[in-house]
Amino acid sequence: MAKSFKSLLGDDIKNTRTLLHEAIPITGTIASGTYSDNNIKTFSHGMYESVYDYPYLSSSANHIFDVSYGVSHRATSSINTQDSKKANIYNQMAQTLFGYDISGSIRLFDSDGNLDTSNGQMNQCFFINFSRLLVKDEIKKNSFRMGLFLSGTVEGRTTDGRLELATLGDYDAGNEFRTSPAGDYGLIFSQSGDSTDNTKSIGLIFYQAGIVVLTSSIFMQEFGSPTNAINSPSAARSSTGSHWQDKYGITVAGTGSTIGELAAGFRHTLYNISFNNTIELNSTIYFCRVNHNEFNYSSNPTYLTGSKIVVKNQSADLPVSYITTIGLYSPDNELMAVAKLSEPIRKDPNTELTLRVRLDY
Numbered sequence: 001m002a003k004s005f006k007s008l009l010g011d012d013i014k015n016t017r018t019l020l021h022e023a024i025p026i027t028g029t030i031a032s033g034t035y036s037d038n039n040i041k042t043f044s045h046g047m048y049e050s051v052y053d054y055p056y057l058s059s060s061a062n063h064i065f066d067v068s069y070g071v072s073h074r075a076t077s078s079i080n081t082q083d084s085k086k087a088n089i090y091n092q093m094a095q096t097l098f099g100y101d102i103s104g105s106i107r108l109f110d111s112d113g114n115l116d117t118s119n120g121q122m123n124q125c126f127f128i129n130f131s132r133l134l135v136k137d138e139i140k141k142n143s144f145r146m147g148l149f150l151s152g153t154v155e156g157r158t159t160d161g162r163l164e165l166a167t168l169g170d171y172d173a174g175n176e177f178r179t180s181p182a183g184d185y186g187l188i189f190s191q192s193g194d195s196t197d198n199t200k201s202i203g204l205i206f207y208q209a210g211i212v213v214l215t216s217s218i219f220m221q222e223f224g225s226p227t228n229a230i231n232s233p234s235a236a237r238s239s240t241g242s243h244w245q246d247k248y249g250i251t252v253a254g255t256g257s258t259i260g261e262l263a264a265g266f267r268h269t270l271y272n273i274s275f276n277n278t279i280e281l282n283s284t285i286y287f288c289r290v291n292h293n294e295f296n297y298s299s300n301p302t303y304l305t306g307s308k309i310v311v312k313n314q315s316a317d318l319p320v321s322y323i324t325t326i327g328l329y330s331p332d333n334e335l336m337a338v339a340k341l342s343e344p345i346r347k348d349p350n351t352e353l354t355l356r357v358r359l360d361y
Contacts, residue, residue, distance in 0.1 A: 012288070023274070031270050038057075047259060049267070051065050065128055065130045069124075070127060071083065109204065124250075125213050139275050143274075168218075180206065182208060219250040292350065298321045325341065
């Protein structure tokens with residue numbers, strides 16, 4: 001127990017904020033079924049699928065992200081079970097991320113970020129919800145990149161036989177981002193598009209929430225897994241060279257498939273994902289200043305023997321103490337934190353010290 005205290009002044013306390021970033025790479029093989037879908041966990045409610053980095057039954061598996069699909073209630077008049085689930089997913093996400101308008105209605109997702117007009121409204125959306133384990137406090141702005149094949153089937157190849165790979169990202173977030181009830185959000189563009197033209201946006205990324213919202217219209221060809229493609233009727237197809245292209249595949253899939261089938265189809269189009277997360281480290285630094293005439297004596301009982309100071313050989317010798325610990329106390333003299341020095345520091349009337357104590361939280 002300390003026998004003497006020294007009050008810290010305003011100049012002795014400094015608050016700092018540090019942002020730490022980690023690079024998070026996610027390969028498409030984890031989510032696309034390379035491991036016989038052992039990494040994918042489905043649920044009886046059929047509202048979303050969860051992706052893990054290992055088979056999800058393994059004790060070492062980590063949850064990476066969830067995939068779901070939603071449709072605005074204004075875009076469907078059907079009342080079947082699947083359409084009801086899709087509307088519930090959409091409303092839940094929109095309510096949480098965008099909130100309500102002045103009339104009390106849930107705002108629809110708007111790809112161009114302009115909430116005052118109907119232009120750019122996304123009525124059918126894929127939702128990718130990243131786990132807090134990866135996102136930490138938030139996704140770093142202008143670091144998100146996602147590679148997608150715009151078709152999941154061989155028939156969706158271009159005329160020269162290549163699968164069309166699109167790289168999506170928040171390319172303009174370093175210059176422009178907006179704020180919603182869930183925090184900051186930015187616009188997502190294709191790398192080949194004009195990131196300065198908000199009308200070219202194809203989705204939104206909510207940085208603190210760790211959620212990406214993509215309009216389903218980016219998939220303009222056949223949509224689905226290679227073994228279970230979701231195709232529109234053959235009458236809706238048109239041939240380009242020797243390769244068929246289905247221009248309405250996602251439209252048919254969005255209305256005729258379950259959320260699980262749509263989530264599986266999206267996973268099979270995924271090539272890779274990368275972003276930097278952010279860890280916000282707040283610190284308070286206490287500068288504990290020890291003047292030449294302070295703390296030269298120890299309160300340790302072994303410091304005295306027979307009322308004499310053990311470390312002094314002659315009465316004229318300077319007192320000496322060794323500082324090993326710093327305690328931070330409340331105004332009521334209650335011990336709140338303890339800092340241990342790596343080694344004892346000698347203190348006598350000829351020396352002054354400033355000990356820096358950092359408290360991270």
